[in-house]
Structure formats: C-alpha cells, structure tokens
Amino acid sequence: MPPGSSSTWHAQRLSVxxxxxxxxQAFDPAVExxxxxxxxxxxxxxxxxxxxxxxxxxxxxxxxxxRSPLAAATMQTFIGLVFATGLRxxxxxxxxxxxxxxxxxxxxxxxxxxxxxRQLPLHPSTTAALTAYAARRDRLCPHPRxxxxxxxxxxxxxxxxxxxxxxxxxxxxNGIGQHCPACRPRIHDARHTFAVNTLLDWYRDDADVQxxxxxxxxxxxxxxxxxxxxxxxxxxxxxALAADRMQRHAGATS
Numbered sequence: 736m737p738p739g740s741s742s743t744w745h746a747q748r749l750s751v752x753x754x755x756x757x758x759x760q761a762f763d764p765a766v767e768x769x770x771x772x773x774x775x776x777x778x779x780x781x782x783x784x785x786x787x788x789x790x791x792x793x794x795x796x797x798x799x800x801x802r803s804p805l806a807a808a809t810m811q812t813f814i815g816l817v818f819a820t821g822l823r824x825x826x827x828x829x830x831x832x833x834x835x836x837x838x839x840x841x842x843x844x845x846x847x848x849x850x851x852x853r854q855l856p857l858h859p860s861t862t863a864a865l866t867a868y869a870a871r872r873d874r875l876c877p878h879p880r881x882x883x884x885x886x887x888x889x890x891x892x893x894x895x896x897x898x899x900x901x902x903x904x905x906x907x908x909n910g911i912g913q914h915c916p917a918c919r920p921r922i923h924d925a926r927h928t929f930a931v932n933t934l935l936d937w938y939r940d941d942a943d944v945q946x947x948x949x950x951x952x953x954x955x956x957x958x959x960x961x962x963x964x965x966x967x968x969x970x971x972x973x974x975a976l977a978a979d980r981m982q983r984h985a986g987a988t989s
Contacts (some may be wrong), residue, residue, distance in 0.1 A: 751964055755974050782918040783927035785970055786911070791818050793909040798901070803888045805875040810901055812868040813885055813893065817922065819861045821929030821955050823848060824922050828893055830884040837866045847956050855954060898922065930955060930966040931973060938976035 749769060756768040786794075791814070798810035816827055820842070829846035836843075840862040842855045857865070869884075876890050883892035902922050906912060912920035933951055937944045952960040966973075 748964060781921075784912055784915055784918045784920040784924045785931055786818070786920070786924065786928045790909075790911050793911065794902075794905050797905040797909055801901070805872065805886070806888050806901075808868055808871050808875070809885050809887065809893055810898070812864065813898060814902075814925075815864055816861070817925040818929060819858060819864075820855055821926045821933075823926060823956070824895060824898065826956070828883075828885060828895055828898065831882045832869070832884050833882070835865055835869070835884055837862060837869075844956065851956060851958065853953065853956055926955070927966065930963070931970045934966060934973055935970070935976065938973070 753769055756766055760766040760768055794814050795811055798814055799807050801807040801810060813827060816822060817824065822844070826844050826847055830842070830844075834843045834845060835841075840857045840859065842857055842865075843852065844855065845852050847853060865884075872879075872886060876886055879886050879890040881890065881892045885893040887893050887897060899922065906920050912918065918924075930951065934944065937947055948963055949960045952963045955963065957963055
C-alpha cells in the first residue's frame with residue numbers, strides 16, 4: 736500500500752480484489768475470497784447500473800419524441816453528451832456556449848467538482864452532434880435568456896429538476912432497470928458506463944491499462960487516479976478481461 740493512503744482507498748482496493756476473487760472462484764473453488772470485514776473501514780457505494788447500447792438508443796429515441804422540438808433536441812443532446820464523455824450532470828448543465836469549440840472539438844469544463852477545470856477532447860461524432868444542436872437551438876430559440884449551451888423551452892439554462900424528471904420518465908417508459916433489483920438506474924450511471932466501456936475498449940485493444948488509468952482519471956475529473964480503481968470492479972466482463980490479461984502475463988513469465 737502507498738504510504739499515507741487512506742482507509743477509504745484500502746476499502747476500494749479490497750472491493751476490487753474481492754470481486755475478482757469471486758469471479759476466479761467460479762472456475763477454481765479452492766480460491767479464497769477475502770472477508771468483507773478484513774479491513775476496519777469499508778465504503779458503501781450504490782450499485783451502478785451499466786447501460787447497454789440498446790438502453791442508450793431507447794433513451795435517445797424517447798427524448799426525441801418530446802412534444803417541444805427544442806426540449807427534444809436539448810434532452811437528446813444532454814443524454815448523448817453524458818454518455819459520450821462521462822460528465823457529471825452538474826458539469827453538463829453548467830456549460831456555456833463558449834465552452835464548446837467546434838473548430839478544435841474541445842469542451843472546457845469550468846464548473847467542475849473540486850473546482851478543478853479541465854479540457855476534454857471530443858470524439859468527432861460528439862463534436863458533430865453538439866454543432867448540429869447549437870444550430871438547431873439557435874433556430875428554435877433565437878433570443879435566449881442565457882448564454883448556456885443547453886437551454887430549456889423558455890430560453891433559460893436547462894434545470895437539473897427538469898432533466899431528472901424527464902430522465903426518470905424515459906427510464907420508466909422504456910422499462911430500463913426493471914430487471915435489476917439491486918440497482919436503480921440514475922443519470923450518474925452514465926458516467927460509470929462511460930468509464931467501464933473505456934476500460935473494456937482498452938483491454939480489448941491489449942493496451943497498457945495501468946498506464947492509461949491516469950488519463951481516464953483526468954478526463955473524468957477525479958482528483959486522484961486511485962479513485963478510478965473502483966471502476967475495475969463494476970462489470971463481470973471487465974473482470975474477465977483483467978483475469979485473461981493476468982493469465983497471459985503469468986504464462987509469458989513462467
């Protein structure tokens with residue numbers, strides 16, 4: 736353990752080890768799973784709901800059917816943005832028009848958690864979607880009351896309550912999460928989904944995940960790369976790929 740590391744970080748690492756051990760135990764019953772109380776303190780996190788591609792497509796389609804063309808365009812853009820970048824809800828809603836540079840495809844997060852601004856290079860498809868939204872927004876709302884990137888039907892900044900209520904309605908209408916009694920889908924789980932999918936892509940590409948974790952931490956706005964380790968326990972497929980990587984590494988060095 737790094738010197739000076741907190742009990743919370745110890746508990747997060749233990750959670751990853753226990754999840755991995757449970758997965759290995761399914762193939763080798765002799766493998767022992769460390770007890771949950773082996774450390775004096777452990778953190779309790781809400782079980783994340785990992786959205787499938789079909790879930791995201793359903794949410795986007797549902798948002799597109801909202802009565803107001805501006806509301807539909809704005810909600811679709813919000814949903815697409817948080818799933819494409821892992822932004823926190825508040826970060827997305829705090830964006831101003833000048834925070835998006837379509838020429839460079841860079842998004843500047845100024846109202847970040849822990850007051851730590853950052854710049855996010857966007858995928859070309861995300862840049863194109865934001866550019867298209869900005870043009871549509873300006874046609875539908877030529878005289879906004881705010882300089883916000885995402886605006887409501889009144890021309891004001893899109894409100895967190897509006898987003899939450901609409902998102903819950905879309906979840907219910909599409910039956911998303913009904914078969915997951917251990918978790919309740921949240922907007923914040925788009926962030927978890929982005930992180931897990933990024934890690935999965937890196938493992939599938941045989942990239943050096945350990946070396947790239949700090950990049951993901953910076954992109955997500957974590958204050959410390961250690962906070963990103965928790966995502967390693969979030970998906971069985973991720974654990975399987977990590978185990979396969981370890982087995983191949985062990986075979987190469989034996």
